[in-house]
Amino acid sequence: xxxxxxxxxxxxxxxxxxxxxxxxxxxxxxxxxxxxxxxxxxxxxxxxxxxxxxxxxxxxxxxxxxxxxxxxxxxxxxxxxxxxxxxxxxxxxxxxxxxxxxxxxxxxxxxxxxxxxxxxxxxxxxxxxxxxxxxxxxxxxxxxxxxxxxxxxxxxxxxxxxxxxxxxxxxxxxxxxxxxxxxxxxxxxxxxxxxxxxxxxxxxxxxxxxxxxxxxxxxxxxxxxxxxxxxxxxxxxxxxxxxxxxxxxxxxxxxxxxxxxxxxxxxxxxxxxxxxxxxxxxxxxxxxxxxxxxxxxxxxxxxxxxxxxxxxxxxxxxxxxxxxxxxxxxxxxxxxxxxxxxxxxxxxxxxxxxxxxxxxxxxxxxxxxxxxxxxxxxxxxxxxxxxxxx
Amino acid sequence: xxxxxxxxxxxxxxxxxxxxxxxxxxxxxxxxxxxxxxxxxxxxxxxxxxxxxxxxxxxxxxxxxxxxxxxxxxxxxxxxxxxxxxxxxxxxxxxxxxxxxxxxxxxxxxxxxxxxxxxxxxxxxxxxxxxxxxxxxxxxxxxxxxxxxxxxxxxxxxxxxxxxxxxxxxxxxxxxxxxxxxxxxxxxxxxxxxxxxxxxxxxxxxxxxxxxxxxxxxxxxxxxxxxxxxxxxxxxxxxxxxxxxxxxxxxxxxxxxxxxxxxxxxxxxxxxxxxxxxxxxxxxxxxxxxxxxxxxxxxxxxxxxxx
Numbered sequence: 001x002x003x004x005x006x007x008x009x010x011x012x013x014x015x016x017x018x019x020x021x022x023x024x025x026x027x028x029x030x031x032x033x034x035x036x037x038x039x040x041x042x043x044x045x046x047x048x049x050x051x052x053x054x055x056x057x058x059x060x061x062x063x064x065x066x067x068x069x070x071x072x073x074x075x076x077x078x079x080x081x082x083x084x085x086x087x088x089x090x091x092x093x094x095x096x097x098x099x100x101x102x103x104x105x106x107x108x109x110x111x112x113x114x115x116x117x118x119x120x121x122x123x124x125x126x127x128x129x130x131x132x133x134x135x136x137x138x139x140x141x142x143x144x145x146x147x148x149x150x151x152x153x154x155x156x157x158x159x160x161x162x163x164x165x166x167x168x169x170x171x172x173x174x175x176x177x178x179x180x181x182x183x184x185x186x187x188x189x190x191x192x193x194x195x196x197x198x199x200x201x202x203x204x205x206x207x208x209x210x211x212x213x214x215x216x217x218x219x220x221x222x223x224x225x226x227x228x229x230x231x232x233x234x235x236x237x238x239x240x241x242x243x244x245x246x247x248x249x250x251x252x253x254x255x256x257x258x259x260x261x262x263x264x265x266x267x268x269x270x271x272x273x274x275x276x277x278x279x280x281x282x283x284x285x286x287x288x289x290x291x292x293x294x295x296x297x298x299x300x301x302x303x304x305x306x307x308x309x310x311x312x313x314x315x316x317x318x319x320x321x322x323x324x325x326x327x328x329x330x331x332x333x334x335x336x337x338x339x340x341x342x343x344x345x346x347x348x349x350x351x352x353x354x355x356x357x358x359x360x361x362x363x364x365x366x367x368x369x370x371x372x373x374x375x376x377x378x379x380x381x382x383x384x385x386x387x388x389x390x
Numbered sequence: 391x392x393x394x395x396x397x398x399x400x401x402x403x404x405x406x407x408x409x410x411x412x413x414x415x416x417x418x419x420x421x422x423x424x425x426x427x428x429x430x431x432x433x434x435x436x437x438x439x440x441x442x443x444x445x446x447x448x449x450x451x452x453x454x455x456x457x458x459x460x461x462x463x464x465x466x467x468x469x470x471x472x473x474x475x476x477x478x479x480x481x482x483x484x485x486x487x488x489x490x491x492x493x494x495x496x497x498x499x500x501x502x503x504x505x506x507x508x509x510x511x512x513x514x515x516x517x518x519x520x521x522x523x524x525x526x527x528x529x530x531x532x533x534x535x536x537x538x539x540x541x542x543x544x545x546x547x548x549x550x551x552x553x554x555x556x557x558x559x560x561x562x563x564x565x566x567x568x569x570x571x572x573x574x575x576x577x578x579x580x581x582x583x584x585x586x587x588x589x590x591x592x593x594x595x596x597x598x599x600x601x602x603x604x605x606x607x608x609x610x611x612x613x614x615x616x617x618x619x620x621x622x623x624x625x626x627x628x629x630x631x632x633x634x635x636x637x638x639x640x641x642x643x644x645x646x647x648x649x650x651x652x653x654x655x656x657x658x659x660x661x662x663x664x665x666x667x668x669x670x671x672x673x674x675x676x677x678x679x680x681x682x683x684x685x686x687x688x689x690x691x692x693x694x695x696x697x
Contacts, residue, residue: 089498092488117466117491167466167491173459206459211447214458254456258449260647261456308621308649352619353454353481354520382520385477387485388456 036085037384041138043077044378045070051371058151058366060321060328060335061295062231062238062281064186065154069144069364070375077377080106080138082384089113096136106136106158117167126158128165128177129202129220130271131250133157139389141267141303142346143360143375147317148273148297151340152246154186157222159198173206173216187222187244187275189229197225206390211259216390217251226279232332233284240291242279248272254390256305263308270300275322283331291333295322303346313346319366340366355380419555422465422495424473424483425452426671427534428505430680431544432472434569435551439558443468448673449647452478453524453619457485465490468501470554472547475504476511476528500553506531508546509539512600524619534670536601537577537684544569576681581606584688586695591637593630593662595622595644595653598669602687611637614644614652622652631659641694645669663694 047053047070056069077100084094087110096107109123126134132149133156145155161181168174181188183197191197200223206216224244230237249272256265274296281291301315321335328334342365348358355378362373418441423429429444436442443464446452452474455461465471465486473479487496494501511529518527533539548566552559588607592599595614603610612633616626642653642664650666657664667687668677676686 111488113493113496114488114491115493119488119491165491167462167489169467171463173463175462204459207463208458208460214460216459259447260450261454262451262647263649352520352524385480388454388481389485390456390458 036083039082039384039386040382041080042380042382043079043138045075045077045143046376047071047073047075048374049371051369056366057332058147058319058340059338059368060323060333061151061319062240062332063151064189064229064231065156067150067155069373076100078137080136117169119165121163124158124160125163126156127179127200127222128163129157129200129222130248131216131218131252131269132271135389138379138381141301141313142315142344143358143377146271146299147319147340147342147366148271148299151297151319152187152273152275152295157185157187159183159185159188175204177202183225186229186231187246188224188226189240190227192225192227197227199223212257213253213255214390215251215253220248222246236284238284238332239282240279242277242291245276247274261305265305267303270298272296272298281333286331289327293321293323296320309350311348315344315346317342336368338368342366354382419551420467420469422468422471424479425534427540427680428472428474430671431540431547434680435544435547435562435566437561437565439555439561448668448670451647453481455479455482457482457489461486462489465495466492468492468495470501470503470550471495472503472505474506474531474533476506476531477526478531500550503547503550505543506533509533509542512604513597523615523617530597530600532598533601535599536605537573537580538605539601540680541570541573576684580684580688584691587691590695591639593634593639593642593656595642595648598645599643611639614656627652627656630656634660641665643667646673665690665694667691
């Protein structure tokens with residue numbers, strides 16, 4: 001009996017079932033179902049700096065972008081508003097607006113839906129170079145970014161342009177990308193080459209080692225042209241014209257018992273940045289000086305989650321101005337025979353994956369005089385569920 | 391120029407060959423399953439015609455997974471994605487989808503399958519507010535704890551497999567019929583065996599068992615998490631302890647991946663057995679496929695009932 005059933009059924013069922021796709025039992029069909037995902041990040045700090053943060057500088061290196069180390073006392077950090085949605089079957093769009101005392105469009109881009117591993121993006125976005133560069137500040141493991149990023153990339157390189165990424169169809173995660181930018185943001189500047197003054201290429205690779213460990217490593221190269229790029233004091237800036245190239249090697253390794261990071265996990269992360277600058281530097285109020293230097297920097301950090309919600313971290317940063325030219329004596333490019341470095345300790349507590357309180361101490365030797373920095377920070381996210389980035 | 395070309399060829403040719411090999415092998419349907427139960431179900435229905443990768447293990451919390459490079463690389467090659475949905479994977483799946491570069495498995499495409507869309511979900515919140523903890527607007531996503539749901543998902547999955555791999559349509563049908571017969575028989579066996587569990591009061595760690603409770607008639611009297619996803623606190627455990635005085639329970643149950651410290655504490659105070667259930671395939675040594683998952687779940691529950 002059962003034999004004949006299975007013998008006959010296949011063909012009939014094939015005709016009837018394969019024509020009809022399963023219909024979901026429920027589907028969102030309200031008028032506002034097309035509303036995009038909206039997320040808001042709130043953050044604020046209480047800072048104590050033994051040296052005035054407004055006078056912050058790194059010996060021998062110009063500082064551009066948003067490179068202040070923080071604010072003395074109570075301060076509202078940038079609140080971030082994120083809105084994203086699929087535009088149509090082929091396009092996705094997202095915007096992130098940083099709301100502070102000034103409002104700034106951090107990210108605003110459109111992206112094709114992926115096909116054959118290719119993704120195209122256009123608009124304003126964080127470049128895919130390095131590991132930290134693409135991460136929004138609220139996902140950092142410390143309240144501030146690495147010194148090398150602060151000094152060589154103006155904290156984070158983002159610009160207006162286009163990006164093409166390709167993910168190889170291999171067992172090992174392998175992604176290559178290329179970008180072409182306006183060249184208005186540090187370390188580029190002045191939108192050189194008719195507003196096409198910077199480009200980059202990068203490759204990322206990664207995988208798992210057993211159930212418990214996973215890793216990602218990358219190599220990146222940014223070629224930026226600067227045309228009267230501003231650095232230092234906003235009202236009275238130093239100017240640089242020339243080229244600034246940055247190469248980055250990055251890696252991150254994560255461990256948790258059996259891949260379950262609920263109670264315990266470790267994250268080790270490090271990057272090495274090498275920059276090559278050639279051109280002319282005009283210190284504020286001074287005269288043009290030929291500037292050719294190869295500054296470099298690296299950091300290594302470890303985060304240890306020792307209980308559910310609790311994490312501790314250590315970080316070491318080090319920089320080398322890449323020149324010790326006597327002609328720069330007294331200017332911001334005066335390296336003062338000093339090796340800028342910083343050591344940081346961090347403790348944070350997350351009541352849920354949407355809220356975090358953090359205490360951080362930096363022993364900052366960006367200059368020969370030590371700066372003791374204390375930061376108490378809250379970061380909270382509300383609205384759309386944030387992404388668990390690797 | 392010539393040397394550059396030669397170098398380019400030396401680099402590109404092996405790459406192309408690797409690409410060619412992988413497409414040649416891809417005669418089977420590549421399935422990316424978010425959780426072990428869907429990986430196991432796909433294997434039941436697909437047999438040798440499918441190549442199943444399971445993104446998480448029974449010892450990992452499916453809410454808290456990161457979009458790891460290895461997962462992105464696996465999704466890149468998938469023809470079909472089988473996930474729970476109802477927000478269970480909302481922290482990592484959207485990111486994987488966007489980074490995978492794979493058009494076949496994007497939402498709205500046939501290669502994107504959410505299991506919870508084919509069952510009536512329980513615990514659908516009246517209002518959605520994070521002050522209530524990790525609530526899911528689409529209802530409780532842990533549908534695999536009832537075999538009836540597995541049947542419904544299997545019925546929805548079959549035509550999809552047949553559509554995506556039409557050449558092997560008859561084979562899927564045959565395997566599905568075979569699975570369905572064995573599953574119906576197993577369900578009867580489980581229901582008979584689990585009869586003593588009807589009406590038994592249980593304390594649950596997280597609301598992981600709503601479907602199991604509905605199926606077997608277990609009665610949930612307390613949860614160790616004060617709110618979904620919020621770890622048990624000393625204060626809340628004391629309340630549960632008091633509550634159990636008035637409304638006694640027979641056992642404390644949790645999923646294999648959940649931290650058992652609060653369960654053991656309560657077990658110590660009350661003398662109730664604290665039981666780790668496999669929750670999904672691979673969650674215990676015995677739970678090696680969907681059938682042994684329920685065999686083991688029921689025998690562990692019955693063991694808990696024994697004095």
